[in-house]
Amino acid sequence: MKNPLIPFKAVITDIKLETTDIRTYSLLLRDAVYKTKPGQFNMVGYPGVGEAPISLSSVVCENRFQHTIKAVGRVTKFIERLREGDELFLRGPYGSSWPLESTIGKDILLIAGGLGIAPMRPVIQEILTKRNSFGNVTLIYGTRRPDTLLFKNELDVWRKDAMVLLAVDEVTPCTIWAYHVGLVTELLDKVSFNVEKTFAFICGPEIMMRFISRGLFLRGFLPSRVYVSLERRMKCGIGQCGHCQHGSKFVCKDGPVFLYKEVSRFPDSLL
């Protein structure tokens, strides 16, 4: 019987520096056929160091995909020291995905805060490749400062096919910033939605997802159309180790993408 905890190797084909401590790793899986859906994650790690749950930040194309990783913990700081040609050990893909199938022909509102743009990027890529299948697409993306903005060189491409609204919490002196300064929630007023046909996908800090979701409900969004992606500590990724236990859910296998209403008012959460 196959052990679901056996990792496979993927080689790092490219590393792109996004900010001082965030890098996008392009990976190639040689041995197996690998398919994912936008919003899923891998347990990424290295033997002797450990594993961490990391969302895919791209769609998979011919076994090539990307992870955008901030070096903050033991595993991610180890990964930061790897170079092109080195290998990573992965398990996955795990978890639920953004329900893109149900949004065909509908409008989509994507809202990302900080590194929350990473699990949103495969959605954007998927939408852009099948642009005619969807109605209006809006991306609201907030980050701390202009220099922490991720995927900078892709924003213009996204703008061709979607409305992109940016916000930062603060602008450092001598920085040019032509967009909003303040909370992402404030940008909700700059967009008009047809709540009858709009789905919202939200990923970011829980406090942000809480206020965005409530803001959307106040504007008439249906609870059955507002999705969030949660973050929790995970060791197994397969609903056994219990670290991601959230109310009656396992974030790893029941999530990470949930309807907001499925996970609101749970203990130990801001939603």
Add this chain to the structure above:
Amino acid sequence: MSGSGMTGVHGFREFNVLISKDVFFSCIDTLRPEYKVFGPVRDGNQTVFKEISSSADLFMDYSTTMLSPGKMFIYKPKEDMLKFRDDGTLSVAEVMTGVEKQVIVGIHPCDISAIFYLDRTFLGEFVDPFYKARRENTILIALNCMQVSENCFCSSVGTGPHLHIQSGYDVLLTDLGEDYLAEIKSEKGFEVFRVKGQETGPNEWSLKSEKEKSLLKSFKKIIDTRGLDELLMKNLDHPVWATTADERCLSCSNCVMVCPTCFCYNIVDEMSMDLKEITRFRQLDACQDLRFAEVHGGNFRSTRASRLRQFVIHNLNYTSQYGVTKTVGCGRCITWCPTNIDLTEMAKEVQRSRTY
């Protein structure tokens, strides 16, 4: 039932025999060496489940044990999962070894129910190969309780003192003095108990049911679980969590370690001294530990109150996780709490202050 796939051949029809205790124990002695045999053994003033070399070691009249057999011999407290070897390139080597056949004798109804709960975690959507192999190679001989301990509340959650689930284990014993009433529940159970017993008559069954009735009267700890799910979720800010946690909880994790259904584990990588081999193992972990729910930039359960609440609510609520309550009413978390925290008392405090 969760364990239904475990009983072997389809179409097995359970049957019942009356076996004298002497015959039963000599039958246990014939099981070795083909099977490893585990059972309750007296150790100082406690009873513990351990491997026996003779049925004479068994102490079947035990009240309760500190650790449950399911979390010792089927779901192991520590398990090597993988090895990585570095021979120039790092490669994965599996560590799955042949699993020995084993028999666990004298498991109380609460602990059998606890194994069914572990089945839901490890034989669910993702199957754990280690657990599955041990589960399939283990014969479970259950024993209906003869006494009720101070902290038992199985009668309140439907798991005891007699076992009423019909499958997922192999034999159910009821002590009738000189004899055991043995209910053979599976082909595997039949294989190991090819003994001649007497047929059972109405006397034995009425004796059994009288024993259960009289036991049911002696429970001191009773909890009303009706509506508890919703009530606890509505009372996440009830003062009982913070007060109990701040005044008494030590975050020592005893409750989790002795709980027969707490399944959480941590995964650890250990490197050999020559740096050539890495063993990835798992071991029991506890939601009472400060770092259990920590992520970068925050900790979802940084307060003791939130961790205690997690333990209590997971045990008494969250039935929507697997459709059953996690607690099996064994009372171990109460018995082994150094400051006598009692989850049934906490739930009752919430129930008492119900405002509607």
